[in-house]
Amino acid sequence: MISLETFFSIPILVVSVAAAVHATAYIHGEARRHLVRFWGFFPATVASMLAVVHVGGKLQFLLAWEAMGLASAGLVAFESKEKSVKKATWIYLLACHAGACALMLTGVFQMRPDAWIAAFAFAVVGFGLKIGFPPFHAWLPEAHPAAPAPASAIMSGAMIPLGFFGLLKFFPIARLSSFDAQVYGWTLLALGAIGAVGGILFSLPQSNLKRLLAFSSVENMGVVSMGLGLGAVLYARGDFTPPALLAIAGALVHILNHAFLKGALFLGAGSVLRQTGTLDQDRLGGLLRRMPFTGSLFTVNAFALAGLPPLNGFMGELAIYVSAFLAINTGDPVLASAGFLVALALALTGGLAATAYAKSIGCAFLGESRSREAADAAETPKRMYFAQIFLSLFSLAMIPGSVYFIHKFTGGFKTEIFIMTAMVGFTFVAVVVSLLLLRRFICPRGKMKPRLPVWDCGYDAPTSRMAYTATAFTQPLVDLFRPILKSRRHVQPFKGDPAAPSGAAIATETDDFALGGLWRPLFSRAARLFQRVHLLQSGSLHLYILIILIAVLALLVAALVS
Amino acid sequence: MNILSVILAALLAPLFIGIVNQTKAFFGGRRGPGLFRLYRDLFKLVRKSCPRPQPSTWIFDISQSVSLASVIAAAAVFPWAGFGLGSTMVPAVLFFYILAAGRFFTVIGALDAGNAFEGMGASREMQFSTLVEPVVFVVLGFLVILNGDVSLSSILSGVSVETWRESIVALILVFVAFYAVFLLENCRVPFDDPETHLELTMIHEAMLLDVGGVDLAFALYAAALKFMLLAAFLVAMFIPQSGNAWVHLASVFGGVAFISLVTGVVESVTARVRFFKTPQMLLGALLMASLAVFFLACF
Structure with missing residues (x-):
């Protein structure tokens, strides 16, 4: 290894x-x-x-x-x-x-x-x-x-x-004592569960594409942390080394998968910024037609990072899931509750991640262009998407690579599950291809109708302003989790003549809970506290010498006393 | 035997939708469209041309095929006759994640049409499927405790009469919780109404507004197959293992027919709830499933 x-x-x-x-x-x-x-x-x-x-x-x-x-x-x-x-x-x-x-x-x-x-x-x-x-x-x-x-x-x-x-x-897990490993495991597990669910929850309402990806990194590191924590908790019990190794292997594999996928996604977001000048998903849209390579690569990588089979993002999560279910199955109440916590957090994270990435694909790359910048975008220079293809090849290799790594790391524990998963994924792709061929056979290109306007209740000239926005797409979930997210709404009501209203607008904004709710108040309070100590920094040399003298004397006394 | 049962399942799928609709027609005092309506609809749609909305891309073109493929892949590993194609090695997690992968493509395909109604449907679909996921995984945890392994065929190895007698309360709670999952995943009343004609109140149908021809046939067939698949999951969770593959297969399909009948009755006698109530109902289902786990573990 x-x-x-x-x-x-x-x-x-x-x-x-x-x-x-x-x-x-x-x-x-x-x-x-x-x-x-x-x-x-x-x-x-x-x-x-x-x-x-x-x-x-x-x-x-x-x-x-x-x-x-x-x-x-x-x-x-x-x-x-x-x-x-x-x-x-x-x-x-x-x-x-x-x-x-x-x-x-x-x-x-x-x-x-x-x-x-x-x-x-x-x-x-x-x-x-x-x-x-x-x-x-x-x-x-x-x-x-x-x-x-x-x-x-x-x-x-x-x-x-x-x-x-x-x-x-x-702090290598293998060298911890049983009690220490419990503390270690539960700390990582709890932090990971909060980080995974909280991170993806905060990524949902973000309209800035890179900010969404940043919160998604918090989520993925949370998943890794849950895997390591579960591994340590299982390891602490002594009898459950194979499932413990499985959870740790899942966490490590997820680090690699996340690196390749998130790297490619950030590069894709950078290409979008370079070609359109904005990262606001409510001002993008329709980019897949303008930037086919960048758009397709972003779509595939985002699908994988949402943790969906058959791509590589699913493999690490699967190992952690299987380990969690094995922990539930041990019958030990502590291990079972750890397993349930991990399974529940992963399930919720998976659903929310799928929503967040469906939003970023759907609103930035699909549908109508929502702004002039998006409508005028052109494909990037070749080497920009070659960089993403390079990372995507690694992601592709990580599908069998994850299976191999987990097999090696756990010494062949439940390898058949992962081989079977890769095979089912392969079958899935094969069925997709054959259905597409069938579709082409039933409905050849000549029989395809020219593209028609979308159905908007009979209205024949829909514009991009009628399309669902990124903010609207996530609004139901964001509303549901309002107590945590604390999204702020800026509503500008209709003005003027009610028959021809104008100037109405709504904007929502979700700030980071930790920054606004914890660190900013903490630091401003600390700053106020240190204002008092500021007296000492008077600029007078005499005072400084006095302070040094007192400190040296105190040290001397302390040394003599002890 | 395995391949045979998958093909049989694929052929029978539209029939169960017919059972639901015929039951509803009976309750509504109508003659109904007949049990085989969906077969005829599918044949009709396949012959039609495929309209595509103006702003759409290759995502829209492949979305229905991927969605159907995901259900087919899930059906292929399902242990129809007590054991599926290698389903002793398929983790149960994969089964639900494959279905989620198909749903993801339906959703981004809908967003690709670039229209408000489809966006609305996609948004609601993602909201509800996100909230239903924890319920599914608590139920899976319950099944793992009950059956002792994580593979699909062992968690679906059924419940013996002895276990029924000992923990009937927990089993009933899990049944109700998973039945809620089943109704929501298949977009049935009280969560969604497949027969609504108002775009504003649609969920699943709204995502298919601009889908036509063979793609619509794929979508309808995928819905029928998923309905049967999850009903079979619900049935296989609870029927005792007989040991004979044919008996098992027959009892699974019989059970699915029964669930279809029940669903028809439920749809006839209940009204659809408001969207805002759905999260509360799912929370209820989550609590029931958790309570079931608690009962199973402690009593």
């Missing part, structure tokens, strides 16, 4: 190659003036990610980790003229430094064997800030839309899973 280091290098290398090719065309026009900045930070980011994976020792790891944060912050800040980008960079830097700080504390506590819980808690915070555990995910939906698409692709596909690399490297 390959080592942890090699495993986590795969997404870094693959996604960064595709992202680099895409970036050569993505940065165009005015932005080319800052080309040097991009090509400075991009290799630095990739190199530091590889360093994180390959260096030995805690200090080196910390330095590489910090370098990775700084280099990628340079990428996020690429279009730093815009105010939103500045804000996003700031939030991202804060998250990186807070994470590094927590990791330093982890290192300190790891020196004492009896402080395992504290070390683990700080590791969850530190690595969780990179992975996007709730509520530490707040930087993801800010930084991903702000960063250039190739940077988002490597950050979402390859960088955030490195948090799991850190967790697995410094």
